[in-house]
Amino acid sequence: MALKRSKQRDMIMNFLISRKDHPTADVVYMNVRKENPNISLGTVYRNLTLLSDLGEIQRLRVGDGVDHFDADTSPHYHFVCSDCGSVIDLEMDSIDHIREIAGAGFDGQIAGHVTYFYGSCGSCINAKEKS
Numbered sequence: 001m002a003l004k005r006s007k008q009r010d011m012i013m014n015f016l017i018s019r020k021d022h023p024t025a026d027v028v029y030m031n032v033r034k035e036n037p038n039i040s041l042g043t044v045y046r047n048l049t050l051l052s053d054l055g056e057i058q059r060l061r062v063g064d065g066v067d068h069f070d071a072d073t074s075p076h077y078h079f080v081c082s083d084c085g086s087v088i089d090l091e092m093d094s095i096d097h098i099r100e101i102a103g104a105g106f107d108g109q110i111a112g113h114v115t116y117f118y119g120s121c122g123s124c125i126n127a128k129e130k131s
Contacts, residue, residue, distance in 0.1 A: 003054070008032075008039055009047045016057055016071035022078070022087035024066045062087055062116055081121035090117060 011032050016023070023031075029044040048069055052059040060068040062080045068087050070078075077090040099110045120128075 003050075006047070008036065008043050009051065011035060011039075012044060012047050013051065013056070013071065016069055019071070020089065022060055022068040022070050024068055026066075028069065060087060060116075077115055077117065079117045079119070079121070081124055082118050083120050083124040086121050086123075088121060 012028060015028060015032055025041075025045050025048055028048065029039070029041050032044060033039055048057070048059070048067075051057045052069070055073060058070040058073055060070055060078060062068060062078070064080075064085055070089075072089070075094065075096075077092060077095070079088045079090050080086070081088070095115065098115070099113060102113070103110045
């Protein structure tokens with residue numbers, strides 16, 4: 001059964017496609033609401049969950065207690081700033097070979113992995129140096 005098209009879902013998807021900062025559901029809601037004041041927070045949450053479950057967006061759980069969303073579903077890695085909380089795409093070669101390394105001492109089959117890198121982003125480092 002094909003999923004019925006939704007104006008709200010299209011607005012949410014278009015917003016996510018326009019962003020590279022991996023917004024939270026609240027940020028999505030506050031911005032989509034500017035275009036559609038009648039949209040509810042519940043509608044945004046339901047559609048983000050649906051889009052994530054369908055594989056049309058990525059749900060990122062980076063350890064800060066809130067989900068972040070990414071319209072880029074291609075395999076890539078993320079950096080999380082421990083100071084400001086920014087979630088940034090990393091431009092780097094694939095490290096898929098890590099599955100072979102992890103699987104060498106594991107009696108099972110590893111199908112994938114999620115890897116986040118943590119530290120301080122350039123903006124936070126520059127701000128610390130100026131103060």
